[in-house]
Amino acid sequence: MDNIPIKKSYEEINARIQKGEAVVVTAEEMVGIVKSEGAKSAFKKVDVVTTGTFGAMCSSGAFINFGHTTPRMKATKVWLNDVEAYGGLAAVDCYLGATQVQEDDPLNRVHPGKFLYGGGHVIEDLIAGKPVRLKAKAYGTDCYPLRDFEKTITIRDLRNAFLYNPRNCYQNYNCAVNCTKKTIYTYMGILRPHMANATYSSAGQLSPLLKDPYYWTIGTGTKIFLAGAPGVVTWQGTQHAPDCLRGENGVPKEGAGTIAVTGDMKQMNARFIRGASITGYGCSLFVGIGIPIPILNEELAYFTGISDEELFCQVIDYGNDYPLGQAKSLAEVSYAQLKTGRIEINGKSIPAAPLSSYPMARTIAQQLKDWVQHQKFTLGIPQAPIPTVTCSINIEQI
Amino acid sequence: MAEKTIVSTNVLLIFNQRIMYKPIIYRLAGDFNIIFNVLEAKILPKQEGRIILELRGAEENLARCVDYLKKEQVQVEVLADKMHRDEERCIHCGACTAVCRTDALAIDRATMEVVFNPEKCVACGLCIVACPVKAMSGIAIDKDIDN
Numbered sequence: 001m002d003n004i005p006i007k008k009s010y011e012e013i014n015a016r017i018q019k020g021e022a023v024v025v026t027a028e029e030m031v032g033i034v035k036s037e038g039a040k041s042a043f044k045k046v047d048v049v050t051t052g053t054f055g056a057m058c059s060s061g062a063f064i065n066f067g068h069t070t071p072r073m074k075a076t077k078v079w080l081n082d083v084e085a086y087g088g089l090a091a092v093d094c095y096l097g098a099t100q101v102q103e104d105d106p107l108n109r110v111h112p113g114k115f116l117y118g119g120g121h122v123i124e125d126l127i128a129g130k131p132v133r134l135k136a137k138a139y140g141t142d143c144y145p146l147r148d149f150e151k152t153i154t155i156r157d158l159r160n161a162f163l164y165n166p167r168n169c170y171q172n173y174n175c176a177v178n179c180t181k182k183t184i185y186t187y188m189g190i191l192r193p194h195m196a197n198a199t200y201s202s203a204g205q206l207s208p209l210l211k212d213p214y215y216w217t218i219g220t221g222t223k224i225f226l227a228g229a230p231g232v233v234t235w236q237g238t239q240h241a242p243d244c245l246r247g248e249n250g251v252p253k254e255g256a257g258t259i260a261v262t263g264d265m266k267q268m269n270a271r272f273i274r275g276a277s278i279t280g281y282g283c284s285l286f287v288g289i290g291i292p293i294p295i296l297n298e299e300l301a302y303f304t305g306i307s308d309e310e311l312f313c314q315v316i317d318y319g320n321d322y323p324l325g326q327a328k329s330l331a332e333v334s335y336a337q338l339k340t341g342r343i344e345i346n347g348k349s350i351p352a353a354p355l356s357s358y359p360m361a362r363t364i365a366q367q368l369k370d371w372v373q374h375q376k377f378t379l380g381i382p383q384a385p386i387p388t389v390t391c392s393i394n395i396e397q398i
Numbered sequence: 399m400a401e402k403t404i405v406s407t408n409v410l411l412i413f414n415q416r417i418m419y420k421p422i423i424y425r426l427a428g429d430f431n432i433i434f435n436v437l438e439a440k441i442l443p444k445q446e447g448r449i450i451l452e453l454r455g456a457e458e459n460l461a462r463c464v465d466y467l468k469k470e471q472v473q474v475e476v477l478a479d480k481m482h483r484d485e486e487r488c489i490h491c492g493a494c495t496a497v498c499r500t501d502a503l504a505i506d507r508a509t510m511e512v513v514f515n516p517e518k519c520v521a522c523g524l525c526i527v528a529c530p531v532k533a534m535s536g537i538a539i540d541k542d543i544d545n
Contacts, residue, residue: 054489056530112527189493190528197496274489276530286489286531341495341505353496355530357489358510 004216004391006296010381013047013294017378022047024292024372026365027206027304034305039398043301048372048379051208051304052225052290052364055201055356056276058187059167059238060098060285062123062265066134067159068092073146075136079103080122087136091144095164096122098275098285111280112185118283121275123163126155127227128270161265163226167237169289171209171257172313175200175333175352177345180319185280188318189355198315198343198352203361204308204335208291209259211304213251214391215242217293219382224261225290225368228272230377231263233291236386243389245314250303250393253312253332259386261289272364288360290368294379298395308335315345402456408437409464410480410521410537412473413447422470423451430463431455437520438539448539450477450520478516481525481536488512488533497524 016022023046025033030049034042064085066078069092078085078094082103085094100119107113125132136149155161177198178184178191185191189199204210212218222233237258244256272288295301314329321327331345333352343352371377413422418441426432432455439449453460467474481502490511494503502518503525505511523538 055491116532190497190524192497199493199496274531277532278530279527284530286491339507339510341507351496354492354505354510355496357491359490362510 004297004299007043007298008047008294008296010294010296010379014378016047017372018375020373020375022372024048024050024369026362026369027051027211028362028365030304031205031307034301035307039298039302039305039395042305043295043298046295046301049211049293049295049304050290050365050368050372051206051211051293052288052361052368053169053203053207053356054272054286054288054360054364055203056187056278056284057165057168057287058099058284060123060163060165060287061119062096062126063160063162063164064094064096064158065160066092066094066136066153067157069146069149071146072144073136073138073149074141074144075138075149077137079135081117081125081132083117083119083122085119092159098123099283101283108280113280115277115279115281115283118275118277120283120285123265123285124270124273124275126158126161127265127268127273129154129156155266162262163231163265163268164260164262165287166260167239167258168261168287169208169237169259169291170202170255171207171213172252173201173255174316174327175313175338175343176318176322177315177330177350178319179317184319186318187278187281187284189353190279191318195345195348195350198350199355200313200338200352201355202313202335203356203358204311204339205306206358206361206365208289208293209257210251210311211306212291212293212300213246213303214388215257215386216300217296217382218259218291219386220384221380221382222291223377223380225288225364225371226261226263226268227288228269229263229267231261232380233259233382234262235260240387242387246392247310247312249306249310250391251306251311254314257386272360286357288364290364292368292372292377292379299391299393302393302395302398308339311335315343402458404455405457405460406452406454407460408450408452408477408520410475410477410539411449411451411467412475413449414471414473415445417471418447420470422467422472423449425466426453426463430459430466432459432463438522440539450539475537477519477521481516481519481521481534483514484533484535487531489531491530493528493530494525494534497528499524
């Protein structure tokens with residue numbers, strides 16, 4: 001990121017945004033522009049490309065400070081609507097994880113379990129402004145004597161509520177099938193036996209990290225759309241893996257980069273966040289994320305213009321290989337093929353269903369475009385890069 | 399004789415334990431001139447029987463046959479009315495389309511939105527199981543997945 005050629009600076013683009021003169025297009029629109037005019041011309045024309053994704057992102061959660069009680073308390077165990085939040089932090093701080101299930105949930109005792117309510121649902125309810133039952137327990141100290149606390153609260157009563165998601169926005173993901181003889185219930189949905197169906201979970205040509213494949217413009221300090229509010233990238237995400245299988249166009253063809261993100265829940269919109277119950281698997285959270293990509297050079301115009309036809313993922317067996325930790329690619333398919341609703345594997349045509357919402361991804365990219373166009377959102381300049389690999393693309397040869 | 403309108407509808411019939419071993423359905427053909435087609439059936443011995451039938455026949459015969467079934471204490475649920483999508487909850491992710499057998503839930507490829515066509519639904523209930531945001535509800539052939 002330090003050594004990429006910058007032909008149009010962040011400052012220049014931000015100045016244009018502030019004057020309402022910036023040319024902002026969605027990643028879908030950029031695909032059309034690059035296709036018809038080429039990357040060099042698109043670079044001259046476009047300042048910012050907006051992306052979007054709306055999928056289940058299990059590594060999500062919220063830091064909550066519920067405000068000091070009277071008398072004071074150092075809460076060690078905390079529950080919100082009977083979903084436990086980790087209390088091993090200072091007095092009235094806790095961390096509520098999206099996949100934590102409600103107390104007394106039967107889990108998978110009767111398989112497949114329903115996982116009706118969990119941390120993701122609490123986060124959705126809080127953002128929607130609904131009342132939530134808060135319970136806390138403590139062992140009591142001289143300075144924090146209170147041992148039990150219970151109160152019905154809404155997000156307005158909380159001193160702080162930040163979404164802090166350690167791994168979001170996966171740059172590409174597997175396409176899942178099931179090669180066993182039995183139906184399986186996975187985080188990739190319900191997979192019928194003998195490879196009778198396939199599922200996938202990426203917005204493809206709208207997906208943020210697929211459009212900046214070497215993370216040149218995405219690092220600590222990049223401002224993003226997070227669940228309807230401005231948020232930021234804080235760090236690389238857990239399991240960030242830039243050193244992955246890449247295509248000739250430089251774009252990962254399997255799960256690769258990830259980012260950690262944060263934002264203020266009090267400003268978020270419940271339309272762009274949704275608690276999830278994934279049958280047989282557990283609770284999760286659908287998170288809406290959009291990232292504006294500044295077109296600093298011709299390469300970024302090229303990358304943001306890459307279409308579903310040129311974006312690929314690997315087909316993985318979630319019946320045997322994946323659970324055993326021995327995932328191997330059964331086939332490679334493009335997002336264009338996946339979006340027709342059928343893919344071909346070893347000569348067999350099978351139906352393919354998405355799990356992340358493309359219509360919502362489109363709405364997010366559009367909303368972010370409106371913000372940037374109407375001077376409500378400027379670009380954050382990344383202060384610390386996230387790990388990457390050397391770019392193999394030479395724009396002069398494209 | 400005036401031409402009668404032929405209609406077709408998918409129904410879920412629930413037989414409680416008192417009537418589940420009584421022959422009832424055979425009379426639909428003989429007494430009401432209804433063509434019935436078994437789409438799915440689940441029998442829980444000594445508890446309950448559930449069967450999904452496509453009924454085809456003259457409109458008035460269909461109404462009379464439903465009255466007859468109800469008189470025999472069969473619970474009759476017209477499927478087109480029974481499966482419901484909460485439009486506020488649905489996020490159009492597409493997870494339901496992975497399991498829908500009849501394409502009652504299918505993706506419009508232009509918009510990538512999930513379109514719900516209740517007329518095609520046979521109330522297998524798999525969409526209720528597959529939907530991660532609990533947007534689908536209704537009466538299904540499997541007692542366990544009603545919600």
